[in-house]
Structure formats: structure tokens, C-alpha cells
Amino acid sequence: MSKHHVTTTINGEPMEFLCEAQQTMLDVLRDELHLTGSKEGCGSGDCGACTIILDGKLVCSCLMLGVEAEGRKVTTVEGIAMGDTLHPVQQKFLEHAALQCGFCTPGFIVAAKALLDENKNPTEEETRYWLAGNLCRCTGYDKIIRAVLDAAAVMRGEASA
Amino acid sequence: MSYLDKATLKVVGTRPIRPDGVDKVTGRANFGADMVMPGMLWGRIKRSPHAHARILGIDTAKALAHPGVKAVITRADFPDITPERAHIGTAPHNLRDLSRNCMAGGKVLYEGHAVAAVAATSPAIAEEALDLIEVKYEVLPYVMDVEAAMADGAPVLHDDIFTAGVEPKPAKPSNVAKMVRFAKGDVEAGFKEADLIVERRYTTQPVHQGYIEPHACLVSVGADGQTTIFSSSQGQFMVRSYTARICGGEIADIRAIPAEIGGGFGGKTIIYLEPLAYMLSKKSGRPVKMVMSREEVFRATGPTSGAVVEVKIGAKKDGHITAAQSILKYQAGAFPGSPVQQGCICGMAVYDFPNSLTVGYDVLSNRPKVAAYRAPGAPIGSFGVESCIDELAHALKIDPLKMREINGAKDGGKSTHGVTWNNIGYQKTLEAARAHEHLKTKLGPNQGRGIASGYWHNAGGESSASCHVNEDGTITVTEGHPDIGGSRASMAMMVAEVLGVPFENVRPVVGDTTAIGFSASTGGSRVTFAGGMAVTQAAEKVVEELKKRAAVIWDISPEAVEWKDGKAHPAGPNAGSFEPLDLPAIAAKSGRTGGPISAEVQINAQGQGPGFTTHICDVEVDRETGHVKVLRYTAIQDVGRAIHPSYVEGQMQGGVTQGIGWALSEEYIYDKEGRLENPGFLDYRMPVASDLPMIDTVMVEVPNPRHPFGARGVGEVPLVPPMAAVANAIFDATGVRLRDLPMSPPKLRAAFDAEQPKLAAE
Amino acid sequence: MPRVSYTAPATVDEAVKALASAAGLTKVLSGGTDLLVQLKSGRVKPDLIVDMKHIPGLIGIREEGGFFVIGAATPGVMISANEKLEHAFPGVVEGVDLIGSTQIQGRASIAGNLCNGSPAADSVPPVIAARGTAIVAGPKGRREVPVEAIVTGPGRTSLEKGEFVVEFRLPKPKPRQAGAYLRFIPRTEMDIAVVGVAVDVTLDAGGTCTDARVVLGAVAPTQLIVEEAAKALIGHKLDAETLAKLDAAAQKACKPITDKRGTIEYRTKIAGVLARRAAAIAFERAAARA
DSSP, X not given: OOOEEEEEEETTEEEEEEEOTTOBHHHIIIIIXXXXXXXXXXSSSSSXXXXXXXXXXXXXXXXXXXXXXXXXEEEOGGGTSBTTBXXXXXXXHHHTXXXXXXXXXXXXXXXXXXXXXXXXXXXXXXXXXXXXXXXOSXXXXXXXXXHHHHHHHHHTTSSOO | OOOOOGGGOSSTTSOOOOTTHHHHHHTOSOBTTSOOOTTOEEEEEXXXXXXXXXXXXXXXXXXXXXXXXXXXXXXXXXXXXXXXXSOOTTOOSOHHHHHHHHSOOSEEOSTTOEEEEEEESSHHHHHHHHHHOEEEEEEOOOOOSXXXXXXXXXXXXXXXXXXXXXXXXXXXXXXXXXXXXXXXSOHHHHHHHOSEEEEEEEEEOOOOOOOSSOOEEEXXXXXXXXXXXXXOOSOHHHHHHHHHHHHTOOGGGEEEXXXXXXXXXXXXXXXXXXXXXXXXXXXXXXXXXXXXXXXXXXXHSOOOOOEEEEEEEEEOTTSOXXXXXXXXXXXXXXXXXXXXXXXXXXHHHTBXXXXXXXXXXXXXXXXXXXXXXXXXXXXXXXXXXXXXXXXXXXXXXXXXXXXXXXHBOOTTOBOTTSOBOOSOOHHHHHHHHHHOGGGGSOOOTTEEEEEEEEEEOOOOEXXXXXXXXXXXXXXEEEEOOOOSSSHHHHHHHHHHHHHTOOXXXXXXXXXXXXXXXXXXXXXXXXXXXXXXXXXXXHHXXXXXXXXXXHHHHXXXXXXXXXXXXXXXXXOGGGTTSSOOEEHHHHHHTHHHHTSOEEEEEEEEEOOOOOEEEEEEEEEEEOTTTOOEEEEEEEEEEEOSSOSSXXXXXXXXXXXXXXXXXXXXXXXXXBOTTSOBSOOSTTTSOOOOGGGOOOEEEXXXXXXXXXXXXXXXXXXSGGGSSHHHHHHHHHHHHHSOOOOBSSOOHHHHHHHHHHHHHHHHHO | OOOOEEEOOSSHHHHHHHHHHOSSOEEEESSOTTHHHHHHHTSOOOSEEEEOTXXXXXXXXXXXXXXXXXXXXXXXXXXXXXXXXXXXXXXXXXXHHTSSOHHHHTTOBHXXXXXXXXXXXXXXXHHHHTTOEEEEEETTEEEEEEGGGTEEETTEESOOTTOEEEEEEEEOOOTTEEXXXXXXXXXXXXXXXXXXXXEEEEEOTTSOEEEEEEEEESXXXXXXXXXXXXXXXXXXXXXXXXXXXHHHHHHHHOOOOOBTXXXXXXXXXXXXXXXXXXXXXXXXXXXXXX
């Protein structure tokens, strides 16, 4: 079976890859493009460890075929920091110890960034519901929520970075 | 040296950013599935569709002939392990059982049991090859329920297992692999003295550790047997030795590199994939990568036991307990080894019962072999005991917290399993609970509050660590424990404290099996304790060496040098004679003063301090739907000394959350053929962010004087009380007592409906 | 995942041709949030996947005279963000919004939710309650079908070979008409509905119900339009007696199964509970409109 040639933009950079039709975007990111930051936790869209941003919308890359990236803009966890400057969400995750094993963290970082892009002042409840599709087994979510709310405050200019 | 005085500490007790943190928030950190090697193949496993069956034959010819397939393996490729060779050193697992769990031989013992594996040039081809493997089965009757498995006439899984712990040794094989028993005093006499006896039966279902990262490894076996294993596990030394024994290789030929690990909670203290990947790599001559799907994780890796817990407690009217008894029946799954012994011990250990008896049964059934899960056995035993204590307290009209103040473990008391307590913090957790603002807040309609306590003994054991002064005066600390919760930061903090340097100058490394001496696995809440002891001793040895080097530089006696604030100072008669020397200064001259400055330490840590905890939980119940909402949760724990408080809090919050899931929504659901119906995160329901409130933590510190910094293990005991705390809160809210986990909405609704006629009659 | 072929037609005609002429099993791809899960588990083994998202109009929301038209492949996040749509059909929007997580919302579509044929689909009861229709394109041209006629059983639709849903048409609400959708799940998010209930009511100026539709999900092989429940509401205000009749009618209509998500007894009781609660919300919303 011949492969599909896909042209796309990932983290602001034009990219091309070859893939078989049944390869998911997650498979392509990890196995073809060696962007292993996005993780497979379940392969069925229930854990959010594979979360990416597709044309501005939060999606599970395990539920998208690689071929569907044609002509689209993709952001992965590798594209959240700006060079060696961490995004406020990343910085606050570190300060609040909002990660233990760190496996779910890339998915949370991408999802939290998307939340704050859309809602500059989310409540605790809004944050919890937005992040309900990201499973964490280590932290109990407490420090994650605090980190996201603190990052939001920083981005609003109400708290120090 | 002792660093028990908190006031003198500069680094320990602060909250620096963990050294592996930036890699983890940017996606740069390498977990088990993230590595590649040139020529790499993909491995996949063929699994049994039957809960219990004899394997009559396996035909792999078509699979092997499929284009792109480079190797196929079955049980025949693995050496037999005799019972005499079933253990390695002090490792707890039976390798003969583990080998047959990794690859079934003769019989399949649970749905999902591995029967064959392939390695191919792409995942799609490997999966196609699985379909081409033909396995003939003779389906056998199976048994799932623990009491059904104990009954006469149950299908017996192993005809060479006779119940251990029973005299005389039974003549017939049994599904009861072991019986354990601990007793104190005379329970019969004790019950006679009681004014009131409560006797209840509690049941739980198997629950999975639920780590988000599925098992993954990459194994490369050279033609000469030299092997590299890259995998995520809770112990690279365990990976090395278990793979060697199961595959018939030499331990020294294997280099096991610990990947970052995406959660373990005990479930990754054994292996499933590495021996299979090893054999596939050996046969194909190429590296083989194997990653489990989430479905495979559920079907084939150990959950913890489901169980029956029968508790009987008698007390005087004033609340003093006169006797307590528990009978625990735990599912081991397909091979022996449930944590029933810990369940017996830990459920009872919270209290100084004058008379007590606990009996446990380790029972085989056609389910995946259970694996350790955070304080293995204790949460189940405590669900029974803590619920029963609550039932007794309510029957006596005594406040549940007071019940624990009266009967709880104290220094000088003796546990059911024969330990005399010394330097424990249980009463302090009760005092902190009593004083906490949480208890003073009012509850609304359909809301209730529950209290429960827990105990875990924590572990010590073997750890190695090395401490090196680099040429620029920075420090590298190498230890052998995979970091599952932020421990490497704590290691660096302890070393920085000993050396008197900033945390940022110390870089901790989790070394592979060739980089550091033997270290037992990450588990048992032992790393900060035992690993911390090892790194502290290594750093102290380095300090001694640094003082010697300063003495050489100054040409004075080494006894006349002291180390303070990260510098060597001349002391005694030479005080003030020389400028202090810091690490960069001494390091710069190390070649001329004796060579590299390094120390390596190997210990078998003793003196671990047990951990006690008390939890307070508020819930709100929807009586029409049976839905339970956790409104507020406070966990109060004796942590000894919090080396890095944020990560200690994190352990408490994580354990509480797993417990809430266990209490309300997590369970294995099987169909009539013994097949798992919910092998995924959709229907195996773990708590999500919107299910929970913030989780408040109170760290009580009763330092353990046997550890240089006073640390106790903290990671496991948080999972011990939550199920009873939630059950007790539901009772307080509704007057309805649930004794079967999970306490899911249909069960609550049914319980309310059953109460209705009574309420109507009143 | 097993190997498969993929095509992304640029027009409706191309899509019909691809579906009609394919030799083996063909599956339509909208958001993919059900299809990819089924591909991976091996439940479905198609030879060809036809991706509809490149066809103009398949993604988008527009008003056309007395109707709102929603493109079949429009993702949930676009539906929830459309204020006019939400004002007109709060029940539909809340049903769509309940499908899965934020990530699922970035892709999941009403057509996918409907044509997957799950009795527990969250968007379907409120769309039916709102009298939604589906525009189906096929080899014989286009036809308009009430949404309740699409699903014929678990995993089965009435669509013929070569047919697919192009868009949904929802008639704009009358004055004092509003809908609501509630579902019961064990957690607060991420679960498949154990029971789902949609209620759509039209009230007169005095608050008495003049028209109603009550649709149950997850309690029968397909969604159920419960006539007796509607009759309990029509001509009445939402008083205690009406609520009791509504509850009873909902319970009576249930034909649920016992599975890993709920028992027959439990689902039946909850259908009654949710019918009352959804009706209360629908009545309140309808009364608040001029």
C-alpha cells in the first residue's frame, strides 16, 4: 500500500512527511517526526496525554489520522516554549510542583495554554472542566489547577512571573 | 552526623524547582516508549481469549512467513526455571511464576495471558502476524470470585500448589496458596468482656494502579549476548536480574537503563515485556521495541486484589475496645502473591487492641496476577477495620475521632503483629485533626463528614549512591532509584545540605545498572529514606575527603580542618591563618592533592519509621441519583521530616485521589466468559479534575531519628484511609452504610430505596 | 491499527461516488472520535475511509429562512461558540457540549454522534426534541429525513450504500419554546450517558404547555420519543402532579439493558428523575422568552 505525502505546519515550521493512512497523527509525531513529547496513554481519546492544538482547537492526536494534517497548523508541547523561555504555564507548573512522574504533563501544558488563550480569567471550576479530558494519576490535580490559575494571573499582569 | 534540627537547615525543607522539571514541561524527557535504535523492530503479543484453558498447540509457521516478520516466540523459547532457582537474592518475586506469567506454558490462566509474540518491521505488520498465529485451546472451567475459588469443587489453577501456613500440609492442591495468622492476647476472652460487638462483612473489587504510561521497553541483544535494555520500571536492577533469570542469561551481560517512568504505584516493580523483547531481539538479531496498549495494560498487568474482609470488634460502653478480629480473603490472580499479609497487619496496626486476631488467605483465581499497588493490601484491610470502627462508634454514640484517640496506637503500645511502637506520630495526627478548622465547618442538607486513619510500615533496604566533585566544583550525585515522584530533587537537596552548597550546584542522576551499585527498587516508600541515607553518607565521605585536601593545600593536619557553609576552614591552632577554601578552589587542585574526589556508598538501610495518617472527608449525596460529590478533603500525616514539602504534599494528594476513585467508581467488570469488559479509561473510571475539590494537606513532623534528616516514607500511606473516609461520610450524610466497593450511584440508590419502607413505617 | 485506504473528496458528488462505488466496507470520517477508537479496537475493519471535512458546507453554521443549518461535520466547539444557535437551541448545544472532553469537542460532530448509532449519544435526543431533520445525499440525489429515522438500532442506520448526511436543519423556535438536555454519568465528565433525557416545550403566555417533546436516550436500542410523557405536559403547568405523571411516563417507556454502565432498574428510575429535572429547566427557559 503506498504512503501518503503530507505537507503541514508544526510549531510554526513547514514540515512534510510520509505516512500510511491508518497511522494516527500521534503515530506520525512520535515515530516519523520524532516529536516524542506527545504521549500515548490510552489511544482512545480518554486520557489527553496526546493533546495537540489543531488550527487553534484542542484535539487528541490519537484520534486524528496523520493524513488529516494536510494544510493544517499543528502545535505540540515542543512548540509551547519560546526558545529557552518557558511559557508562564510551564514555569508555574514547575514552581507549584504540578507534576510528579511528568507523563501527563505535556498534554496538560498544551490544554492549559489553549484555555488561557481563550479565557484570560477562568474560575477554578471552569479550569477543572476544561481539563477534565486530561487524566493525571499522580497529583490529584490540586497543584495543576493552582499552577494554571497562577499562570493566568501572570498573563493578566496581576502576579509576578 | 545528624541534621534533625530543622532550624539549622538551609536547603532541606525548601521548595526548589526539580532538576528534571524543564525537560518534563517541554516534552524533552525520555520515557520508555520514546527511544529508537537503528534497525529497530516492533514487537506485539498474542493473548489468550479464554480465562482458563489448556494450550494444545501453537502453529507459528504462517506468521513467520509473513513479509516483514523477523521473529516469533512462544514458551518453547524460554528456559524452564526450577523451584530451586525461583528466587534471586532478596528480591520478593518468584521468578518461576513470573516467567510463566510473561509467557504462558501449558495453560492460560486468565484472559489476556500472553501465548506468543512477534517482531516485525512495522506495528501494522506485527499485528497482521498475530492474526496468522494459530493456537488450539481446550477451554476449561474458570473461577473468578474469591470465595468460589476457595470452595470445594472449584476449578484448581495449579496442581502443584498446596496451602502454605497450614499444619499438617494438605494432601490436595488448592487455590488457597497461603494462610497467614497474627494474634495477640485472647480474642474470645476479649469479646466476652465487651458491652457491644459489631460484626460486619466488607467486599472490594480489583482496581488497577492506573499509571498513565503503558509498559514500554526497547531491548537490543548482541550476537555475543551483550544486551541493552531501555525501559521504564521501578527498578532497573530488578529489570536486569529478572530478565537475565527468565531468559537464561548472565546478569553482567545486561545493561538496564532506567527511562523516565510515567507512574508506577507498585505496578512496575515487576516486568512483563522485557523478557519477550529480549528473546525477539536475540532471535532476530535486531533491537525490538515493545509498548503495551491501554487494553493490554488492563487485561494482562496486575491490578491489586479484590477481597472479602470480615471484621468483628467488641468494646466497652466507654469506647475502650476489648477485642478485634479480621478475616481477609484476597485474590492473588493467576499466581500466588496477593498482599493479604500486609492487609492483615496494617488494618490492625492503627490500634492498640488488648486482644486481637487476624487471619488472611491468599487465593488464586483466573484473573491477571496481582501486582503491588501503593501500600499493597493495607487499603483493603483498612476499609474493613476503619468502617467497622466507625460503625462501632456510632452504635456506642461516641465521636469517631474520640474512638481513635482512646484506642489508637501510642508509643509503648504493641501491635497485633508483635511490634512495640517507638517514636510514632499517630496521636499527633489525631490532635491535628481535632484542632483543624475542617471539623468546625457546618454541613448542609445531604452532606456528611467521615474520618478514617491508616498505617504503612515503609521499607528500608539496599541502596547505593556516589558523590563526585567535578573539576569546576559542582557536584554530581548518582543514585540507583527511578524517580517516580520527584525524589531526585530530594536527593540533591540532602547532598547540598551536607556540603553546604546551593541546591543548583548539585546535579542528581539516576544511574543505569553499570553506573552505580545495586539498588533495590523504588517502592515501599523507601527512596527518600534509604536512598537519602546513602546519598547523605556519600556526601559526608566527600566532606571528609575535602577536608583532607584542604589540609594538604595548607600543609596542616586534617583534624585541624572543619567544613562549614560549603567551605573548608582552618580550625584549632590554625584558625584564621588561611582563607577558607570553597569547592571550586579545592577541585581545581584535586589532581595535585590526591586525585579525583569521589565517594561511593552501599547500604542496607535499617530503622525505617512507620507512617500514620488521619483523613477527614466531606461529601454531598444526591439521594435520587446516588451520585456522591466530594466537597472537601483534609489529609493529616506524620511525614517525619518533609525534605521537599511540595512533593510530600503531592504524594498525599495523589494517594487521596486514587482512594476516592477506589471508593466511588473504579472496578474491574467481567462478563460471563471471564473476559474483562472495561479495559480502557472510558469505563474504568478514574477521577478527573472536575470530580475533585482542592485537597488540603497537613504535614505533622515526628522525625525518625534513624534517618539523618528524620525522614519517614510518605508515598503510600495516603491511599490507606480514603475508602473508609468516604464510606463513613456517606453514612453521616444519609444514614446508609455501604460495605461493598465501589460505592457507585446504582448501589447508593438501591440502598436508599431499601431504606424507604423503614422510613415510611417510622 | 490495520491498514486502510483514505480519500478526501472535494464535493458532495465526489463523496457520493466514492461511497457508492467502493468494493469493500467504507466508513465516513467526520471528527473521527468514534471511528478511530473502533478502528483501533478492531471492532470495525473498513477498506476505505472517506473524509468529508474538505467539502464546502460540511463544516459551518448558517441561518436559512426559518431554520438553522448545521454542517454535518461541524465540530462541537464551533457549535458551542455560536451564540445565536445556543440561544435558539440551548438543549441541543448543551447536548453537543457534553460529548467527551474539550479535546473531543474540537472534533466531534452531530453527524458522527448520530450515525455511530449509539443509543447513548448525547446530541441526538435534543436534536430530535427540537424536530431536527437530516439532509442526506446519495446516488439518487438528496432527501430530508427526520433525525429519529436515521438510527435503526445500536450501530445501525437507515442510510443506504452511497449515502451520507450533509447537514442538519433545525426549525427556529417559536416564542416561548425552549429545550433542555440532561444526562446521568457516574463521574462529572468523560463518561458515556447512563441515561439521557431531552425535553422541548412551548408555553403560552400564562406558562401552560401547549406543545412538548420528550426524548429518552440510553434506555432503548434507539432514542425514544415518549408520546405519553409529552401528553403529561401538554395542557399543564409544571406542578407536582404533572411532574409525577411525567416521571411515570418516562419510566414506563424505558426498555433498557443491564450492561457495564447501568442496570435496568437503575436506568429506569433515573429516566424519571432526569425527565423531571430537564422539564423544569425547559419550562424555566421557555417562560423567560417573550
